[in-house]
Every structure is written in structure tokens, then in C-alpha cells.
Amino acid sequence: MTGNELREVMRRSPAPVAVVTGIDDREEFGLTVGSLVSLSLDPPLVGVSIGKDSARHEPMRNAGAFAVSILSERQAALAQHFARSGVPPLALWVDVATRPGKHGPLLEGALAWLECRTWAEYDAGDHTLFLGEVVSTELGATGRGLAYRDSTYHPA
Numbered sequence: 001m002t003g004n005e006l007r008e009v010m011r012r013s014p015a016p017v018a019v020v021t022g023i024d025d026r027e028e029f030g031l032t033v034g035s036l037v038s039l040s041l042d043p044p045l046v047g048v049s050i051g052k053d054s055a056r057h058e059p060m061r062n063a064g065a066f067a068v069s070i071l072s073e074r075q076a077a078l079a080q081h082f083a084r085s086g087v088p089p090l091a092l093w094v095d096v097a098t099r100p101g102k103h104g105p106l107l108e109g110a111l112a113w114l115e116c117r118t119w120a121e122y123d124a125g126d127h128t129l130f131l132g133e134v135v136s137t138e139l140g141a142t143g144r145g146l147a148y149r150d151s152t153y154h155p156a
């Protein structure tokens with residue numbers, strides 16, 4: 001059983017698309033994730049799994065907190081932008097409409113936002129599973145969200 005076989009299976013399962021942002025030593029980082037899950041209501045906990053090879057993995061560990069923007073169907077270009085490799089930290093934010101959050105920039109136009117304190121980190125093979133205690137939530141405009149399935153973005 002290989003990782004590629006698992007990937008083939010999971011490609012058929014639509015994943016909600018979000019951008020996780022944070023601040024490490026005054027430098028803002030952000031990446032697109034399909035791994036956001038709601039885990040507990042009391043306390044309110046969510047999880048995101050971040051690849052250990054990602055340049056954003058260490059910033060995520062150091063930050064100790066993160067923000068999540070849950071993308072709308074109109075934000076596929078932003079999802080692509082925050083999935084790009086090798087973008088210098090400052091260039092990541094050029095022409096991206098944000099407002100400051102407590103734990104990371106919040107992307108304008110998202111469906112909803114979460115601000116989280118890192119509650120726990122678990123080794124998850126080639127990823128680290130970050131559990132975030134949700135300290136605040138905010139709802140944006142209503143509408144359809146963005147899902148990723150078969151390497152393509154879909155309204156959901």
C-alpha cells in the first residue's frame with residue numbers, strides 16, 4: 001500500500017479549501033490547505049495538517065497560533081496563489097486584500113474566519129497535525145464555498 005494509492009482514493013473526496021496564515025517573528029506566512037477539520041466543540045478545536053517539507057512548516061510551529069480564512073467559490077485564484085512554492089514572504093501579500101487578525105492576516109471576501117491558538121501538535125508521518133483552539137470566529141458573506149476534487153476547484 002503506497003501513499004500514491006491513498007492519494008488516488010482521496011482525490012475523489014471533495015475537500016473544503018482554506019488559507020492558513022500566521023505571524024512568525026513579525027513575518028507573515030500563509031498557505032492553502034485542504035485538511036481543515038472541525039474536531040471538538042467543547043473546547044472548540046480544529047485541525048490542519050501541514051507537510052514537514054513545506055517552507056511554512058517551521059513558521060507554523062514557531063508562531064504558536066494561526067488564522068484560517070475559509071474560501072468562497074470566487075477565490076480559486078487565491079487558493080492557487082497561496083499554494084505556490086518559493087514565493088518570497090513579502091511578495092506573497094502583493095495585491096492580496098487582507099485585514100489584520102490577531103494571529104494572522106484575514107483574507108477579504110472569505111466565507112468565514114477563525115483565529116486559533118495552537119493547542120497541540122502531533123507527528124503525522126510526513127505531516128504535522130496542528131490542533132488549534134478557536135479563540136474567535138467571524139462570518140463573512142453567505143454563498144458557496146470552494147472545494148477541491150480531482151485536482152480541480154469546484155463551487156460547494
Ligand SMILES: Cc1cc2nc3c(=O)[nH]c(=O)nc-3n(C[C@H](O)[C@H](O)[C@H](O)COP(=O)(O)O)c2cc1C
Nearest residue numbers: 031032033034035049050051054055083085086148
Ligand atoms: C487545494 C490544496 C490543498 C492543499 N492542502 C494542503 C494541506 O492541507 N497541507 C499542506 O501542508 N499543504 C497543502 N497544500 C500545499 C500547500 O498549499 C503549498 O503548496 C505547500 O505548502 C508549498 O510548500 P513550499 O512553501 O515548501 O513550497 C495544498 C495545496 C492545494 C492546492
